[in-house]
Amino acid sequence: MARTVAEIVVDTLERAGAKRIYGIPGDTINHFTDAVAESDLRWVHVRHEEAGAFAAGGEAYMTGELAVCAGTCGPGSLHFVNGIYESHRNGAPVLLIASEVDRVEKGFDFPQDVDQKKIYEQHSVFCEHISHPAQARRIVTAAAQAALNKRGVAVVIVSGDMFQETDDDAQDWRTYRPQPVIRPSDGELAELARLIDEAGKVSLYAGIGAREGRAAVVALCRKLKAPMVHTTRAKEWLEPGNPFNVGMNGILGNRAGLNALERADLVISIGCDFAYTQFYPDKKIVQIDIDPTHLGRRAPVHMGLVGDAKATLEALLPLVKEKSDDKHLRRHLDEWKSDLESYDAAGDEPDPTLIHPQFVANMLNERAAQDAIFVSDVGTPMVWMLRHLKANGRRRFLNSLLHGTMASALPQAIGAKLAYPDRQVIAMCGDGGLSMLMGELLTLVQEDVPLKLLVFNNSSLGFVEMEQRVEGLVDHYTNLKNPDFSKLAEACGLTGFRVDEAGGLGPAMEAWLATPGPALLDVKVNRMELVMPPKIEFSQVTSTAMFGARAMLDGRGKEVVSLLRSNFWK
Template sequence: MARTVAHVIVDALQELGVRHVFGVVGDALNPLTDAIRSTEGIDWIGCRHEEAAAFAAGAQSQLSGTLGVCMGTVGPGSVHLLNGLYDAAKSRTPVLAIAGQVPLAELGGDYFQEVDNDLLFRDVAVHRNTVTSPDQMPRMLEAAVRAAISENGVAVLTVPGDLGDREPTDDRPARFPRAHPVTRPDESGIREAADLINAGGKVTLLVGRGARDARDAVMALAERLAAPMVLTLKAKEGFEGENPYQVGQTGLIGNPAAVHALDSCDTLVMLGTDFPYRDWYPTDCKVVQIDLRESNLGRRTPVDTGLAGDVGATLQALLPHLDVAGDRSHLDAARRRFEDWGAEQRRLADPGHDEHGLGRLRSALDNRSGDVRPEALAAAVNACASDDAIFTSDTGMATVWLSRFVTLHGQRRLLGSFNLGSMANAMPQALGAQLWAPDREVVAFCGDGGLSMLLGDLMTIKEYRLPVKLVVFDNRRLGMVKLEQEQTGLAEFGTELDNPDFAAVATALGITGIRVTDPAELQDSVRRAFATPGPVLLDVLTNPRELAVPGRPTLQQGWGFAVAKVKEVLQKGHGE
């Protein structure tokens, strides 16, 4: 068989270990999809929307640590990839996008569906190029893949529709040398950081995803310094389970213990994190930051010592220079606060919370219709899910409930649009995750707004018989936007959603649908969803007025809610 441009690309992807290519078929991609059809070990996954394809490819890349691949045909097909590719770029995970293009002779002539892909993807891609001759292969493919992997970003390779079935004169296979250097700071930087920490009194660690591969070293650091460990959301995976130092998250989704651990420290040590919310950093302490990317040092808060290097290698060099803390009161106080807060959260998550005592009084104020509390739903899922489950979460309130009520112990994994903050990511990321790990449980925490945005790819889940469990927090609202409006004193506006019965929609598509409207049915329904083979959509009507109190609530926020509620009452009184 002749080795066409399309076969050069597909053979190289298969050799790299890529098992799935996500996209929507189209004329410019026909040579490529036909090459996939005839190649063992790599499968075409036809999605209903290219945005879902890009999210799925990004999910596989994040889970595997290797290249994810998606494709979009000429013009609109490639445009639709853009949001999912931005998510991959912001997540710093390698994804190769193959974009179709008009015939070579028509380039630059405003041909039907022609889009300048090199311009379109300029901001999102670390590398982009258009193949204009078959003889540029495999060299141009090698450059794109090397860029994506070495820079942990998106590479876009555009292939005109009439080049895919042409033969390059160079028939050698593509080659991808792989090197993973480990870097650490010089000795003077190590000693400077050690001196600062040793003189620093109470130490708190802020740990991010960049430290995930250095768990043992981070745990040893926390023990030596008797330091409470505040986790970013992306560090829940790897650091939350079996960790006597962690005190949860800070920020709007955080808790008072984490806020206190930060605000009361004399020295903050940041490990592999670019936590973006400046208002939540302590202001009266020394700061040491360790990050592989030198450009991250001091970007969010001023640092006294910044060390550019691999977190694990740097800590291995740093630990011998650190004194053992004799006073554990800072850690003990933070942990007590965290345990007290956790006990209160468990009370909120009790399915019978609204039936007695303060819960009954609370429900009379904020849950008169008797909807399911989202805390109870998240806690029930946490109890049923396996120890190696992969969770995905939509941006918004679904992530708040996951962060507070799902514990990432064992081999659990977590994906979300935590840097881009896109809607509609959870379901397509779950699609990619389930294909990557067919024998593991995959659970998507879906907001009703996010699910409905890319609802069509439920059919992809059905078509490929993926046993994903889709948990829909159906509060008939864009809940996070509602919260944002009200905390600034604005009346809720434009956030209400006139939803269908999502369980009935799933059933019509051939997916098991379960709808929960009564809190008394919650536990049994969640257990049934997880016990049912194949894909299941669990549509749970949750309380739209639920508040997630941040770790450091302000008087201004409280006043904003009060003003907003008055405005909303007045609106209803005028029939609006």
């Protein structure tokens, strides 16, 4: 039976497991949205296409299944770009239907004509046109297969008039999801075992690529008496209930995580890269990764091996000798305990007129559900999430750690909440991030998404201010003149709460979390709050002092004293 290309695309998406499509309807996709309306797919009408790509990415990241977004020609599809970059770098299986002007108008600089392939092929695992009706099912199937198996974004480009074409659709193209076992050769594993046996102190550095191999990671740590350091993205997978975990490395990491790598004789890096050059351990490094192009990409390595974390470590375990000396492990477990105590104590004695953001995060950690999903904006909300929210094996976390984009928390949380309607989903928003895509508050109401938003309102681009101060600069152009976000939320149809003093935070947070529909909690937090890295360079100290001197000369003495009291004199 002949069907339109629009109907074939929709049917193929459903067969590939898609449940929702995020976007804004119009001109070149009107026939496509008409076919969606006749299907079991849900169209989620966002207010900005960038938010649609974020939301699809949030859903796909959390579920591991295909999520879809679709846009009109020209500006409509171009608005997806930043959200598509974010989703692709997160490894989220997203499929974008990017439409173009009718074929008869291509090549004549027709209004809204854009070469979508040139735009999207640089940040996708698949990017192809449907140039004939008979290709529709085959190309969409291949796109879905690429997105799911390569964990990235696939793009299908369709001219508006192509959606109306018909085909008998006889071929049975299917999406395959193979599960191969990949590990290094026996000779390579034997050489790695020799290196481990010869090393006195071994530390493991594990990333999100080791998420399926958690049990093997723990078993290797136990046999080698090795501390395990994890990346920021691996927090939810490798931290919970892990007796060998000593925290994170990198600029957002902690003292124990940094030192466990720097003091080791051998570091085994599995499923991750070293993101920040100043935190590379100057040691022998063995890197194990599923992608051979990642080996030695960011730090020189002594040995590079290709393999899946679980299969590789399970094959390695019988080959290594058990170590008896646990001093290296105990030293860093003690440091990790001290790091945790400092996090837990942050803001414990709140000034009634001052709310430390760490105090807010600690309270959220205590009162949020044990299976809550947390999504944060970049900047300081991301730091408070990573350092102060406890992973327990049931909670989920999502940050923009690779792309580092503003405004991702609210829309990504929309996708997560739609995927898991029975779970508590909390967006930890910066005031700058929220205000960038504030129109999505209307999406929450229109699409009936009972999301919870927590706004860390410091009236500034806080992380940017910190960066400027560390460079010895007076912070410029970071001030934000904000509305009362609680009243703004109420005007949009949400329930709004506002807290200006620490004593009111507990009752407000309880009421906010208990609200049945979408709700926003606006918390006025201390602006003069530094994010302290695990290792402070002398140049950073002198630069911060230079900021203080310049700020004093600018007549901002009270702010400088507040900054010092909040971060150094406590």
